[in-house]
Amino acid sequence: MAFINKDFRFQEKQDKHPRLRWLLFAAGCAVLGVVIANTNTESSRSDAEILVADELPAFTENKPSPETAARLSFQLTLPELQAQQKIIDDINHEPPKQWREFKVKSGDTLAALFKRAGIKPQQLDEMMKSGKAAKQLTRIYPKDILRILTDDDKNLLGLRYEIDHASYLMIERKNGVLEANTFKHEIETRTAHASGTIDSSLFLAGKEAGISQNLIMELAGIFGWDIDFVLDIRKGDSFTVVYEELYHNGEKIKDGNILTAEFVNQGNTYQAVRYTNPETNRSEYFTPDGKSMRKAFLRSPVNFTRISSGFTTRRYHPILHKFRSHKGTDYAAKRGTPIVASGDGKIVHRGRKGGYGRTIIIQHGTKYSTLYAHLNSYKRGLRVGSKVKQGQTIGFLGSSGLASGPHLHYEFRVNGVHRNPLTVKLPTSKPVPKRYRADFELMTTPLLAQLNLLTRTQVALNN
Secondary structure: OEEEOOOOOEEEOOOOOHHHHHHHHHHHHHHHHHHHHOHHHHHHOOHHHHHHHHOHHHHHHOOOOHHHHHHHHHOOOHHHHHHHHHHHHHHOOOOOOEEEEEEOOOOOOHHHHHHHHOOOHHHHHHHHOOOHHHHHHHHOOOOOEEEEEEOOOOOEEEEEEEOOOOEEEEEEEEOOEEEEEEEEOOOEEEEEEEEEEOOOOHHHHHHHHOOOHHHHHHHHHHHOOOOOOOOOOOOOOEEEEEEEEEEEOOEEEEEEEEEEEEEEEOOEEEEEEEEEOOOOOOEEEEOOOOOEOOOOOOOOOEOOOEEEEOOEEEEEOOOOOOEEEEOOEEEEOOOOOEEEOOOOEEEEEEEEOHHHOEEEEEEEOOOEEEEEEEEEEEOOOOOOOOEEOOOOEEEEEEOOOOOOOOEEEEEEEEOOEEEOOOOOOOOOOOOOOHHHHHHHHHHHHHHHHHHHHHHHHHHHHHO
C-alpha cells in the first residue's frame, strides 16, 4: 500500500513486523547451511527439517548479501539478537552462544571491558590484529555500546560496535580466526521545507521555522554574496528553503544539503538551486538561469608595474627598521593609478587605519574580505555600506600611512585569516557549462517548481 507524505513523495507502507520477519529469515538461512552439508543423509532428517527445506526456495531467492544481512542483524534489539542466536544454534546443533551488551563508562578501556566480560586478555590482542577496522575500538567514548558474543567458555566469537550514524564495526570469528570489517548503515534521505518571516533576526526566524542553526548558516552562505546578513536584513524579509534530512532506522540524524532556496530582502527576490556537474561531480549553487551564486575575484586589483613586496611572515620594514610579518602583497605603480574592487561586495571600512593610512575594506559574502591600503584618495560617492562590483574603481594609489613610496598594499582574507593573494585558491563563478544546460534544466526545474509553489502558498497564508 502506498501513500503520499507531507514532502510530496510516495512511500511504501511500513511493515509492522520487520524484526520478526528477519528472525524467520535468519533461521531459514541457517537451515540452508545444514541442508547443503547433509545432502547425503536426507533420510535421517526430522520432519521439521524437511518442512523448512521445502520452503528454502523462498529464502534463497531473496537471499541478501553478507553486508545486508549484517546490517539487518545489527538493527535488532539485544533480546531479539539473543533469540536469533538461539534459533541458529538450535538448528545447527551447536553449543549455545550468548550476546551481551556493555556500556562504556568514563575512564573505561578495552581491557577493562574485556575483563568485565570475562574474556581472556590474549583474545583482546587477537581482536586488535583482526584487521585495520578494529582500530576503530581505540576511539570508544563513554555511553558507547559494545555487543559481545561468547560461548560458555567466554571465548570471543563476535563483536558489534556502532561507530557513528553512518557506519558500524563487525568482528566475527570465521574458521577459528577473527575478522574485522566496517559496514555502512542505510541512510534514508527525505525532503523537507521551511519558510519564515524575519521579525528581529534571521536566527530567531529560522528557529521559529524549525530549522537548525547550521542550516541557517548555510542559507546565509548561499546568499551572502548578494545580501549582507548583518546590515541589510530588515523586518519583513522572508525566506523559503527546501532541504534534505538524513534518517537512520526512522530517526533523524542530521540535516543534509539545501536543494533550493529563496530569500526576499528589502523587496528584492533572490533564488538559488543546487546542481551537481556530471563531469566533476562537484555541487554548487546557481541562479535559476544557470549563473553561479559565487563571485570570482581579480587576482590583481591594480595595473601595477612591479610587486615591491610579497606575502611573508618575516620582512624588514623600511620605515620601522625591524622585522615583522607582511600579510599581503604590495603593488608598485604611479601615484593616482586607479584601484578596483577585486570582487563584488560591500564596503565595511573607509578611512584611515593606523599604519595602513587611507584604507578600504570590502566584505565579499560571509567568508571573504579584501583590504586596500596606502590610498592617495577615495572614489567619490563611496562610503561604508556602499555595494561595489568587481572591477569598479574604489580609490587611487598613493603612499599614505607607513609607506616608503607609492604602492597598493592588498590583503585577501578567508574567514578572517590572511592568505597570499598571489597563490590563494580563488572561488570560481563560472556558469553552468553550455553542454550541461539541458541536464541543469532537467534536474532543477522540479525543485524550482516546488520552491515557487511553496513561496506562493506562504504569501497566500500571510495575506
